[in-house]
Amino acid sequence: MSELRETFLDELADLYDAEQQITKALPKMEAAAESEELKEAFTSHMEETENQVGRLKQVFELFEKEPKAKKCKAMKGLIEEADELIKEEAGDAALICAAQKVEHYEIASYGSLLSWARLMGEDEAADLLEETLDEERATDERLTEIAESTINVEEAEEEEEEEK
Numbered sequence: 058m059s060e061l062r063e064t065f066l067d068e069l070a071d072l073y074d075a076e077q078q079i080t081k082a083l084p085k086m087e088a089a090a091e092s093e094e095l096k097e098a099f100t101s102h103m104e105e106t107e108n109q110v111g112r113l114k115q116v117f118e119l120f121e122k123e124p125k126a127k128k129c130k131a132m133k134g135l136i137e138e139a140d141e142l143i144k145e146e147a148g149d150a151a152l153i154c155a156a157q158k159v160e161h162y163e164i165a166s167y168g169s170l171l172s173w174a175r176l177m178g179e180d181e182a183a184d185l186l187e188e189t190l191d192e193e194r195a196t197d198e199r200l201t202e203i204a205e206s207t208i209n210v211e212e213a214e215e216e217e218e219e220e221k
C-alpha cells in the first residue's frame with residue numbers, strides 16, 4: 058500500500074469518528090440555542106451530518122475497506138468546550154463560535170482528503186468528499202450570517218434595555 062493511501066485511510070477513520078461525535082453533539086447545541094434561526098441551522102446540519110456519515114461509508118467501500126473509526130481527539134476537545142459553553146449558558150454568539158470551530162476542523166480534513174483522492178485518481182471518492190466539503194462550507198457561511206444578523210440585533214437590544 059502506498060503511503061498516501063495509508064495516510065488517506067487513517068484520516069478517513071478520524072473523520073468517520075469526528076462526524077459521529079458531531080451527530081451526538083448537535084441536538085444539545087440545538088436545545089441550547091436561543092434564536093430560532095440558529096436552532097434551524099443546527100437541525101438542518103444534523104440531517105446533513107447523517108448523510109455525511111453515509112458518504113464516508115461509501116468512500117471506505119470504494120477503497121474496499123470496512124468503515125473504521127479512529128478516536129478523533131481534536132473533535133472530542135472541541136465538543137467538550139462546546140459543552141462547557143452550554144453549561145455556562147454562554148449564549149448564541151459563543152455557540153456559533155464553537156460550531157464554526159467544528160466546521161473549520163472538518164473543512165481542513167475534507168479538503169486534504171479530497172485533494173489526496175484526486176491525486177490517487179480516486180475520482181468517485183473525491184466527488185463524494187467534495188459534496189460534503191461544500192455542505193460544511195455552506196454551514197460555516199450560514200453561521201457567519203446568523204452571527205452577523207440575529208446576534209448583533211439581540212445584543213443591541215439588550216444594551217438598549219440596560220441603558221433604560
Ligand SMILES: [Fe+2]
Binds near residue numbers: 193
Ligand atoms: Fe460534517
